[in-house]
Amino acid sequence: MQGTESAAMPVPCDAERIQTACRRAHEGTLSVDGCVPAAVGMVHLFESEAFMVVPDEGAVRELAAGAPDGIPAMLELADCAPISLRERVRSLIWLSGGVHSVPAELERDLAIEIAGDHPDGRLLDIGHGHCLLRLHVDNAVIATSSGASSVDAGTLSSAEPDPFWEYEGQWLSHLDADHQDLVYRLAALFPEHLKRGRVRPLGLDRFGITFRVETPTSDDDVRLPFDRPCAGVGDLSAALHDLVGQE
Structure with missing residues (x-):
């Protein structure tokens, strides 16, 4: 696949692209060494914190609950075109950092707060077979048809998603x-x-x-x-x- 995007053409910066892709993601995979990867239902990226809806069962949640300082993890997700194409993937995102559990008594209130900025029906699953995990992002990588680049946590924190991401x-x-x-x-x-x-x-x-x-x-x-x-x-x-x- 080739693109005609030139360096002089105004485009969203990589940090904005990552913020936008996380808002639109329908699924992802959270990987921790020694564990079966966890399926991620949605991702809400706030500054450099990625909140994820994941199934209750699974070793990743158990490990995170037993590690107050977090455990090294990587979240992978794809930004896909909304229509049927021969190749739908527009970009791949990798977020790496430490994953933490969210106290059960705080999950519902946090889900309501997230929904105010990022409405998603999968937040209703929290407490019903799913839970929230938090990934403190240290580094992000985005790969597109134009190549791959790395974005540090500070740059990611200051970026906003595209204003049209929801529509x-x-x-x-x-x-x-x-x-x-x-x-x-x-x-x-x-x-x-x-x-x-x-x-x-x-x-x-x-x-x-x-x-x-x-x-x-x-x-x-x-x-x-x-x-x-x-x-x-x-x-x-x-x-x-x-x-x-x-x-």
Whole structure:
């Protein structure tokens, strides 16, 4: 898979991409030496603390409960496109640090607090076969089609998720299913060698929109940047309108 993203093109920084990917993640894997990896249902990344919903049973929870200073662990998760593509994974994230248990008497209150910022139905499972674990993140790595890079905990703490993280999936699905006319018009802006193939919306953020071009032999990504970063839905609508006007 190849991308056309250039160094001069405005894009989210790696720390912002990681924050956004964690908000959108549907599953992950928490690994601790000597234990069977634990399935992670959701991840809420607050500054450099990753709160995870995991099944009650499992050695990782037991080890964390018996280690007040935490145990070394790595959380792996994938950021996937919301529509069906030949290759859906947009990035892979690895968060490493120390995993800690969350006292049972604090779990429900903490889940309610998390839901206020990151609503997710899987938080309702806490106390019903699932629990919360906390990973204090020391380092993060993100791998995309452009390469891999490391982000330290301080940089990660100061980043915010993309403002459209919660709605990106439904917007792209709607664009792909109901607005192929708009997709075709935007595809007219692609470089000439990328105008052949099936064009699908791949990603959307405050800086631009990215498409996947699928041909029988390749998958290529092309990004169309907005003239200025978008802060709200009105800005986004105007930015897409401006792009169409460039064809």
